[in-house]
Amino acid sequence: MNKLIIGLDGYDSNFSGCTTHFTLFFLHYLKNSLKQFRLIGDPLLVRLNPNIPFKTRGNASVSVMLEGNLSYEDVLRAADEASMIYSFEKKGTIAVAMLDYVSDEKKRRVLSDFYRKSVTDFVPHKLAEEIAEEVGVAVEGYKSLVGALASIGYAFSGDDSTFELLAYRDPRNMGERSVDREYVARELLAYESLFNNVGKKKNRLIAIPRGPDPVLIGIRGIDKRDLLKAFAKISPHMEKSSSWCVFRSNQHTDPHAVPRKIGELRVYRMGVIEGVVVGKPVIKKGGHAFLRIKDASGDIEVAFYKETNPMNVVASKLISGDVLRVLGGAVDGKGDEAMIFEAEKLWVLRAFDLEVKLNPKCPKCGARMESAGKEKGFKCPKCGYRFRGKLEKETIFLKRELPSGPISPLEGRLRHIVKPPELDGRPLPRVNFTVTEEPACFF
Secondary structure, eight states, X not given: OEEEEEEEEOOOBTTTBOHHHHHHHHXXXXXXXXXXXXXXXXXXXXXXXXXXXXXXXXXXXXXEEEEESOOHHHHHHHHHHHHHHHHSSOOSEEEEEEHHHHTSHHHHHHHHHHHHHHHHSOOOHHHHHHHHHHHTOEEEOOTTHHHHHHHHHHHTTOOBOEEEEEEEEOTTOOSSOOBOHHHHHHHHHTOTTBOSSEETXXXXXXXXXXXXSSXXXXXXXXXXHHHHHHHHHHGGGBOOEEEEEEEEEOTTSOTTXXXXXXXXXXXXXXXXXXXXXEEEEEEOTTSOEEEEXXXXXXXXXXXXXXXXXXXXXXXXXXXTTOEEEEEEEEEEOOTTOSEEEEEEEEEEEEOOOEEEEEOOBOTTTOOBOEEOSTTSOEEOXXXXXXXXXXXXXXXXXXXXXXXXXXXXXXXXXXXXXSOOGGGTTSOOOBOOTTOOOOOOEEO
């Protein structure tokens, strides 16, 4: 009996296809054609660097561990055949390795380091090919190799994880999803371990996608048992799903929160930077806020787009000298900017009191005076007293009430990898390839 770890990526399509859905389709096909394997542990759903422009639509790859009388050739051939049935073409990338072979310490480290680089930086395709050869991974279809290999590497990382239960529509169901949204929203909010499923402002059901993809619902949480309980309760209040599975994932764990100096940033590199605000924020049409921060190694313009509300609102109130920490990623700049840093999360580490100059008080009645005109001194609006000489303005310092953070976009606007505020400080389960709990999948 062999233990295989299989990474898949690139099975998204414009016709209602996605890699997670294909994974269950592939496992179903493998089961019907070979019937000689079992799924070990939770399938892994791995989100990659969101700033890479040539990513797949969902920017996600999947890995699964199987045990059975399976060879590399069996798995690669079945993936090709399943892909032809699924999307009428050979599509995507599958990477296969013997678990015993790749699980020695050196190869685990190579693969987990590769995973972390794929979440935080630009990865040349050639590097993925070299690592696949170095650690002995068999590959079919090289286009999405970075994602397929990264999903294998995540299994060995020991990093934080969350869970997502993904349920898929019956292919015969078209158009708007049939869901009792009020009931489902209320039920999902009843579990403390579930998060980012319902927008708290308008009780909008974020867990239900709006596009043409095959997902019926995606429920996020940190307790697998609560996910299954919630799904059992809400299932009678939705259209029937054709398949479903609980995936363990790096979603919403801040896997890209690598401390960086501003001078270390490169286009597509993710991380956390700290710096001092230089000058005033620039507010552009729609509410986008841009400001420049610097540290000892350099400076960069940081973009807080309107979609990051309330971050953009806080950014618009910052002043020169304020000290910030920002999580995000560098992208190609526009105009004179070689690159800009797109913010995903904000901390205000120090906000200086606001210096305000006030007109002097009237020496007769104590009211605040006002200007009598250029070089005409001051006049009192209350008693009419005029003073043509020179009076010093009064300086006061106003304390600015700004949240210290972390400040994140509202539910539904968070990027897949960004940790929401409700998970800050909470212990998260860690991915561990040696712990093979029973998977929760129906395919």
